[in-house]
Amino acid sequence: MIDRIPSGFHPFVLPFLAGMIFVLSYCVYGIIKILVQLPGEDRRRFYLSLVTPKTVLKNIRDIFCDCLFHVKLWKRNRLLGYMHSSIAFGWFMLIVLGHVEVILFLPHRIRLFYYPIFFNYFVAETDSTIQGSLLFFLMDFFLLVVLSGIVLAMVKRVRSRLFGMRRTARPSLTNQIGLYCLWAIFPLRLLAESFTAHISGGSFLTVPANWVFRQFLGNDLNMLPTWWAYSIVLGVFMVVLPFSRYMHIPAEMMLIPMRNAGLKIRNARKGFARVQVYSCPNCGVCIDACPMSVNKANIKDCTVYLTRQLRRGNERRITEISDKCLLCGKCQAVCQVGVDGPGIRILNRAERNYALKPDYSSIDGTAIGRASAGGRVAYYGGCMTQLVPSIGRSVTSLLEKAGIDYRWIDRDGGICCGRPMWTAGRLKEAEEIVRKNEELIRATGAVTLVVSCPICYRMFRESYHLPDIEVVHYVPYIQALIAEGKLQVEHDDICYAYHDPCELGRGCQLYEEPRQLLSQVVRLSEAEKNRAESVCCGGSLGSLSLSFAQRENMTRAALENLYHSKADAIATACPLCQATFSRYADRPVRDIAEIVDLHAKANKQNKQAI
Amino acid sequence: MMDFGFKLSKSATIDLDRAGTERYEKLCALSPDARTCMACGSCSATCTAASFSGMSVRKVILGLQRGQDVRPLLSACMLCGKCTLVCPRGINTRRLILNLSKSYD
Ligand code: SF4
Ligand code: SF4
Ligand code: SF4
Ligand code: SF4
Ligand code: SF4
Numbered sequence: 113m114i115d116r117i118p119s120g121f122h123p124f125v126l127p128f129l130a131g132m133i134f135v136l137s138y139c140v141y142g143i144i145k146i147l148v149q150l151p152g153e154d155r156r157r158f159y160l161s162l163v164t165p166k167t168v169l170k171n172i173r174d175i176f177c178d179c180l181f182h183v184k185l186w187k188r189n190r191l192l193g194y195m196h197s198s199i200a201f202g203w204f205m206l207i208v209l210g211h212v213e214v215i216l217f218l219p220h221r222i223r224l225f226y227y228p229i230f231f232n233y234f235v236a237e238t239d240s241t242i243q244g245s246l247l248f249f250l251m252d253f254f255l256l257v258v259l260s261g262i263v264l265a266m267v268k269r270v271r272s273r274l275f276g277m278r279r280t281a282r283p284s285l286t287n288q289i290g291l292y293c294l295w296a297i298f299p300l301r302l303l304a305e306s307f308t309a310h311i312s313g314g315s316f317l318t319v320p321a322n323w324v325f326r327q328f329l330g331n332d333l334n335m336l337p338t339w340w341a342y343s344i345v346l347g348v349f350m351v352v353l354p355f356s357r358y359m360h361i362p363a364e365m366m367l368i369p370m371r372n373a374g375l376k377i378r379n380a381r382k383g384f385a386r387v388q389v390y391s392c393p394n395c396g397v398c399i400d401a402c403p404m405s406v407n408k409a410n411i412k413d414c415t416v417y418l419t420r421q422l423r424r425g426n427e428r429r430i431t432e433i434s435d436k437c438l439l440c441g442k443c444q445a446v447c448q449v450g451v452d453g454p455g456i457r458i459l460n461r462a463e464r465n466y467a468l469k470p471d472y473s474s475i476d477g478t479a480i481g482r483a484s485a486g487g488r489v490a491y492y493g494g495c496m497t498q499l500v501p502s503i504g505r506s507v508t509s510l511l512e513k514a515g516i517d518y519r520w521i522d523r524d525g526g527i528c529c530g531r532p533m534w535t536a537g538r539l540k541e542a543e544e545i546v547r548k549n550e551e552l553i554r555a556t557g558a559v560t561l562v563v564s565c566p567i568c569y570r571m572f573r574e575s576y577h578l579p580d581i582e583v584v585h586y587v588p589y590i591q592a593l594i595a596e597g598k599l600q601v602e603h604d605d606i607c608y609a610y611h612d613p614c615e616l617g618r619g620c621q622l623y624e625e626p627r628q629l630l631s632q633v634v635r636l637s638e639a640e641k642n643r644a645e646s647v648c649c650g651g652s653l654g655s656l657s658l659s660f661a662q663r664e665n666m667t668r669a670a671l672e673n674l675y676h677s678k679a680d681a682i683a684t685a686c687p688l689c690q691a692t693f694s695r696y697a698d699r700p701v702r703d704i705a706e707i708v709d710l711h712a713k714a715n716k717q718n719k720q721a722i
Numbered sequence: 723m724m725d726f727g728f729k730l731s732k733s734a735t736i737d738l739d740r741a742g743t744e745r746y747e748k749l750c751a752l753s754p755d756a757r758t759c760m761a762c763g764s765c766s767a768t769c770t771a772a773s774f775s776g777m778s779v780r781k782v783i784l785g786l787q788r789g790q791d792v793r794p795l796l797s798a799c800m801l802c803g804k805c806t807l808v809c810p811r812g813i814n815t816r817r818l819i820l821n822l823s824k825s826y827d
Contacts, residue, residue: 430809466820467827471797495770495802528770528800536801536820545800652801656820660812691807 113244116236118313124233124336125226128343129421130227131350137356142390146366154182154375161373174368178705179361184448188397191275195268196395199280199294205254206423213247213558229346232305233339237313245315252315255305258298266295275577279405281396283357290356300342307335315327353496361389364449370598377452380424380459388456391449392419398443398453403648406669407662410436415443415453422456432657434460439535439654441618444642454654460654461537470541475527477548481555484666494565495528496687503687506696506705507586509562513714514598521556529568530575534652546575553578563587564705566686567653573620585616586705587625587685594632600713607635608707609679611670611693612646613686626685626704633711634683642677651692659721667696683707741789745825749786752821755813759783765805765815774798778814779805782822796823 147155161167177183179634187191210228213220217235221227227234237244239430272280283291302321305314308368309322325334367387377385394416404410413436421429423494439454442511447453471483484490491511504520511518530545542672553561561583563569572583593599610630616622622642641647650666671693674682681700692703750756759780766778775798785792796819805815 149751295812464824466823468793468796470799474798495804496807499768499804499807525770525773530800530801532803536816537802624784645727651807653806653816656817657814659814688807719747 113235113313114238115218115221115234117234120221120224120227120234122233122339123338124343125230126343127340127347128226128229128350129347135350135353135362141485142354143366146383148215149379149386150375150384154377154378158375162369167369167372168373171369174372175365176380178368178448179364182448185395185397188446191264192268192275193278193605195264195275198257199445200263202254202261204260206251206258208565209251213251214468216243216247219531224239225525230311230339230343232314233335234612235312235313236289240313244313248313248315248318250535252317255298255302255315259302262295262298262401277396277400279399279411281394281399281420283394284420286352286356287394288332290349290352290358292359293345293352295341296345297349300338300345302695304338304342306331306333307338308571315414329596355390357394359390360393360449361612363387364439366625367391367449371450377455377459378458380463385452385456385459388449388451388479389419389422392416392447392451394420395448397446397448398451399638401645402422402656403438403442403448403650403666403670404662405438406665410658410662413437415447415451418453419451419457420427434455435656436658437655438614438648438658440613440614440648440652442645442648445618458535458537461540464537466538470544471550472544475528475548476614477551480526480554481521481552484521484523485556485558487517487556487558489518489562490521490553490556491518491562492526492529492553492566492568493520494563494568494687495565496565496691498522498525500687500691503564503690503703503705505674506703506709507562509709510586510590510599510705511562513709514593515714516598518562519556519558521553527552529565529571531567531571534575535654536569536656542575544572550576550578553581560584560589562586564623564703565627566613566619567688569621585620585622585685587616587622587629590705590708591625594629598715599604600715601633601708601711602713603632604634604711606681607637607677607679608666608702609637609639609674609677611639611649611674611682611684611689612643613684613689614648614652615648616685618644626683629708630683630704633708635679637664637679639674641673641699649689649692651688653688663692664696667692671697679685680713724728736788737791738788742786743787745822746786747790748825749818749822752825753814753818754762755811756783758817759813760811762810764808764810767802770800770802770804771798779809779813779818782819783801786822792822793826816824 149314182193182196182200185196206375207228210231213231214227305318306321306325314322330425357719370384370387375384396416398415399405399411402414404413413433420431421433432459437457441454442448443453493506497504508520510644527549528543529547529549533545534542559581563572563583565585569585594601608630610627627636628695647670649670650663680692681702681703682697683704685704690701690703728799758826761780761784763780769778771777775795777795777799782792782795799819801816801819803816809815
């Protein structure tokens with residue numbers, strides 16, 4: 113292998129060089145800007161994580177799994193996974209192998225960073241070695257891998273269903289330019305390398321292609337223009353990259369270490385949230401996942417459009433999109449990069465200024481709490497349970513059957529848990545409510561707080577500080593009562609489909625416990641989409657602007673998902689889900705507490721105790 | 723003054739001819755569904771804040787129509803959403819409350 117061009121330079125590399133320099137400077141500027149925007153504490157945490165060996169290893173593993181192999185997409189749909197990983201990993205390997213070639217054959221050129229990209233133009237093959245042909249084979253092989261991915265990408269444009277996607281995001285102009293460049297880069301590379309293969313050598317792809325071309329072309333005049341075209345397309349791609357979805361390639365490199373450092377988003381427009389927004393490749397997986405997408409008009413409110421509008425800075429649309437969402441969290445659960453769609457929306461809502469501030473000083477938490485003091489266990493039903501009283505009745509009936517010394521602390525009205533206020537973006541006001549409620553609960557003197565609404569439960573877990581009080585959702589609590597023998601349950605043959613409430617499942621990660629408890633008393637069958645992919649009932653308080661009519665379609669779609677199981681009835685563990693489903697369901701909708709209560713008997717000893 | 727253990731209550735007369743309804747109109751522009759309230763009182767019956775500030779969406783809407791100051795009522799609302807769930811007219815009461823809170827500037 114020898115240098116064919118003594119100077120090691122040809123003007124055709126200039127467009128590539130210009131693009132590369134532009135994109136690198138843009139990224140350096142971006143990284144500095146993001147780091148400056150991070151709150152000091154987060155920044156320290158991030159730097160610390162970069163020198164902690166464990167996190168560093170995790171970062172490397174995640175970068176390979178997420179950015180190159182797209183493991184999450186493979187799990188979703190193999191074709192989709194193959195398409196993304198073949199392009200990403202194939203391209204990565206072409207770059208790596210290009211460097212290996214230069215190091216191996218022309219080590220003095222390694223400082224010219226266009227050399228690995230245009231290697232074949234600059235060299236002439238003098239002898240063939242095993243190493244050389246293996247490298248050339250690998251280069252052709254990975255080029256083929258990328259090309260297969262590109263072909264699939266073209267097919268996906270017209271037939272997205274093959275890839276498990278009903279709807280995809282409409283590409284914007286810069287995305288389109290980037291897309292066509294990406295499609296053109298690799299065929300051009302194949303052509304350029306093929307035209308050059310009789311000089312530089314090649315392998316199973318480029319050598320036969322070279323032979324074919326030479327049958328009817330007879331000269332090398334096509335060589336240079338093709339290398340020019342290849343370089344220009346690369347250059348254009350790099351120039352549009354920061355303004356298109358392909359920005360996700362560098363952004364993800366930043367996102368993964370930040371995520372592994374345990375950073376949380378603190379401002380909708382800055383720091384980590386910004387990195388998340390840029391890391392979204394507009395894959396569109398969140399469109400089909402979003403319960404709002406059953407309404408054609410609401411497709412544009414899905415998270416993929418939130419990230420797009422945040423990048424464009426279109427304030428009117430950002431407000432609209434932020435207010436519409438149910439905050440069910442499904443888009444985040446399916447998102448390959450983990451864009452916190454609901455979190456970013458809440459922080460966007462928090463940027464609004466309300467002239468009228470609530471004033472909770474008239475609420476005396478301690479006095480309300482004292483009024484229901486006395487039990488070791490306090491039961492907090494929450495606002496929604498008051499609207500679905502059967503749940504409160506069933507939970508307390510179970511507690512009684514088990515002989516528990518409890519008090520229903522908000523039976524005659526109490527204070528809201530604060531989550532609805534929090535999700536409306538009024539974070540300070542929500543904090544105030546939380547503080548009042550903490551006072552109230554401490555004043556009851558209970559050591560265990562049983563909660564029946566997952567909305568409250570999530571709030572208690574995430575925002576309350578009650579160090580000496582154990583907060584449990586009733587599902588694990590009743591499970592424990594049964595395990596201890598305080599409750600006896602009978603099994604029945606009726607079949608239930610369990611709906612995972614968003615706040616209990618995705619919000620608090622309780623997926624298996626409700627199923628275990630239910631299957632102790634009834635038969636269970638699964639909905640089409642369940643657990644982390646369960647479909648929101650559409651009744652969520654998270655949305656500030658969805659109308660009842662729009663919600664109806666969502667509820668019906670969620671019910672269809674449950675009907676798929678062919679169950680006789682529907683079980684849920686959230687008062688709001690129950691109230692919402694009951695409106696349109698063609699079969700009974702019951703809370704787990706109700707179902708268990710129907711099948712539970714008190715242990716005889718408990719009865720004597722009472 | 724001698725304390726008789728009772729006193730004259732403030733006049734509750736409302737002069738609808740002179741009531742300023744600008745705020746109500748402003749609210750209706752943002753939350754047009756406010757106009758569909760039929761004062762059924764479902765929201766009053768469920769309101770979490772009722773026992774603290776006498777809050778109820780019905781009272782707020784009526785008050786605005788009469789040009790009264792409803793801010794004291796609103797002060798304890800926790801945005802819990804019970805009123806939205808029970809409203810037979812499907813009024814998005816939380817949005818209404820947020821819009822109203824924004825309009826005081
Ligand atoms: S938010 Fe996530 S799922 Fe949605 S388009 Fe972006 S990367 Fe894909
Ligand atoms: S949180 Fe739920 S409703 Fe909101 S955008 Fe994501 S999937 Fe859609
Ligand atoms: S009501 Fe239930 S299903 Fe609907 S958003 Fe809330 S938790 Fe999710
Ligand atoms: S949202 Fe406000 S007005 Fe409505 S029920 Fe709750 S506290 Fe009352
Ligand atoms: S429930 Fe609805 S219709 Fe009835 S008074 Fe309240 S806001 Fe008006």
